[in-house]
Amino acid sequence: MELSLTQIISTILLMLLGIAVGAQVAPIMSWVERRQCAVIQRRVGPNRVGFFKFRLLGLGQPIADAIKLLFKEDFVPPYVHKAFYVMAPVVPVVMGLAVTVAIPWGSHIIVNNEIVNLQAVSLNSGFLLIFAFSSLAVYGVTLAGWSSNNKYSLLGGLRASAQMVSYEVAMGLSIIPLVFIWGTLDLQLMITKQSEILWGFLPNWGVIHAPISFLVFIVTIFAETNRLPFDLAESEGELVAGFLTEYGAMRWSLFFLGEYSMMFVMCVLTVSLFFGGYELPWISQHYLLDMLTPQFGEAVARWILLPLGIVVLLTKVILLMWIFVQVRFTIPRFRYDQLMKLGWIYLLPIALVNLIITAIVTAIIKFH
Template identity: 40%
Template structure:
């Protein structure tokens, strides 16, 4: 029992603190500053220096200075604000972005026995005991859990907007609520086709089925069998994270900073970090559902198989390492793509976001579901 508890703690530390929080924190420097500077043909952060080191060190001192500044800033609660809810709201924004990672698999189960490769269906078959070392918790309905947790974050934004006793904050909270409710419908319907094809809500099983090779050469990734759903889910996911071009809840040119306007010090930092963690979480879901998750094309438990003719044998630990690296790489690339869209596209107006969600993406997701159902009925 104690061993299982220690293993669970180790998984939480490695996944949540070692990867998610590290990447979310690095995004403040790499995404918001370095990447934006490169796109806008600017130098970027180059002023802050560490003591006794007269060098910008690629802007890293700015990253450290930001953290120090947030800790030292005064925590202000506006006059007339609801102090309790004003304090709780940042946690309601931050915690869902971390809780969702409980069901995210970074690799398949660890097999304690011999592994065989079924070349008929192109899948790994474990003859021993399977250990979930690369997933904090194993859910039979992991996709349903991810959606349930993601939907909670809207409460944090709405409560922050109301509890701040500010018109700007209230407008930001209302925008956030309307936007997230609108795009959650498209997110759910865009995945209905995938659920019909794979026949499961288990994220691990979904990834395993994406390892099948159609016609013995084409990986059955979600983006291959549901290309339209990929783009619908990607756009709806960006809207859920409230990042540009869907950042009207924080429209700086209109409502200062939206529902974050009246926050300072570590409360502000926690809310910002929660948004970055949500961006990473959406990237992880896209990687799992549409890009094969931890799968590397043609890589199976005993090495690479290029059809039935060529087999490059690899030890099992090397395969595990390659798959974990593949999963992390896909997440980082998708995070980079979201920031590229943030810094290259102008912000939508609020009415344009509603029109896009209800009149364009929603009908497309319904059409995609109907076409998928018809094709499956015919086949």
């Protein structure tokens, strides 16, 4: 199908929106994590850096960190495999920002009498694209571990690979029940079906239909994004800093930019699958559209609903990312053998049993 100029421009703008938001997550979350860590540990946290005489709770700290990292000496150890050492930090950043193209910011708008889907890359298998990119991001960690030519870094890279294999199986199996329930792989259609009301008073969210899938999925995305308590790839208590041992300055920060971007996207995916995405609970955009259309017309009404959908989506994502921060400073890091045991002995069988039960129940309901 030939794309019009409107479709091309809208796709580029949506891509830029996703990349811009994904790139801003790292500095903002670095400040949030440090402030929240201080609250939990009853410390002050960063509160000195501001603008001129206005300290603003230390909100200038991410800017100060960025300036420091930009001007810090970029030292490359003489014994590393230089090409792969330099390339490794780029991989998680590229994957983390590229996957933002699959984010559904809303349903659609009308521009020049054309329907513009508010998802830069609209695929029938939208979340599979996110899985594919998130899986590729681990190659950056593995490359960093191997190319550093350091035993601690190598162990960190190997752990990241084993972690990905053990948790991605359970992650994939935890999502399949939702495919059975909604009957589609398209994120947009899943979100639309979650805008309905269940039993007259509950939002028709995926977490209500498949709570076990949600629990398995939320645990696996902690492992997928190398977040505590599953950050065994950098485990400073035993591996110094793991795959990051030989990195500094901007190359060091690129790993964290990729990690935070991927964490943001996985939170968007979780919200889209289990919490209705950009839809308000109990008040669907379709209902609001019916209210606004007689007064403003459909095209203008959809433009009015666009910022509302983005705000709703980001609010849900922010709450979920805040839970990530709480978990980081609440639950101690797992041992490596505990991590593998949790993935293979517990999560995988639970996900399989959940898949089988959901398949049977869904078949009975739909074909009764």
